[in-house]
Amino acid sequence: MKCIDKLLSLLLVACLGLGLVSCGSESTDQTSYDLETTSYQYGITKVNNISDVSFYGSNLCVTDQDNFGIDQVDSHVAGAGGVFNLATGQCTYGQNLFGKMYPASTTKILTCLVAIEQADLDTQVTVSAHAADQTSDSSVANLAEGDAMTLKDLLYGLMLRSGNDAAIAIAETIGGSEEGFAKLMNEKAAALGATHSHFVTPHGLHEDDHYTTVYDMYLIFQAAVQNETFLQVISTPSYDVSYTGADGQAKSQTWVSTNRYLNGKESAPAGFTVVGGKTGTTYEAGYCLVLYSYNDQNQPIISIVYNSDCTLNLYYLMNELLYTFGEAPS
Known part of the structure; x- marks a missing residue:
């Protein structure tokens, strides 16, 4: 009987070894998704110790479809979009979810999180x-050489005023250079499972090799909104900043959010409370918006529109998405 028990134990150990051999001997995050098939392959993390095994993405919104629900809204005014109910774990709308997109200043979501x-x-x-x-047509926080302020103040200039100058100042402080900071951005994106993104700058001005997908940006944004400091920044309609100029004199200015839901230029559908988000616009990226809100059932909703053809249609489609796909399932 003891020999049989010993044999069974050895067989069990062997089976466990075969089951984990493909994960390697070091702790890895093997999450990936294939844009060609839009199928997900979820791996396991922390495999050094069997007691640490956990499935990546167990609390994420997951779908294997690229497009769904697009015939129920005016999706033709944008290149891509998505709606994600964080309470139910459902992706309720998808338009080109996994297609390569230029993020423009929505890049600053990742910049802010890394900072x-x-x-x-x-x-x-x-x-x-x-x-x-x-440049004169660049979105800036009106910073001058030698201005000195806290990193926290710069985050407001980054996210409210969408300052490219603030983005570079942050990147140089933390990463030593824009290139050094971009390395941190790409490492963070990969750690979050955003494996079909690549970031070159902290601000999102167009670069051919600077791109993401709607689903990747959802992954990044859903991680960011778990952070209280991030939420505080993106939910602020305006921010009064006081700092010191290069000559040692006190300076001040007010940064107003570019988010039209926060600055009073646009209203969300009845029952929705907008927390905040990030806008972005370049010629190549079109008009973009990543938004965090709550529906009337107090469920947190992430909604994204990329590559809209104008500001009015950007917010029109966003409202359609919230109204049609942001409600709690009946």
């Missing part, structure tokens, strides 16, 4: 000549 996680927000930052040197 919050990587640095002390009380750090004093001095704006470099490179950060302050932006």
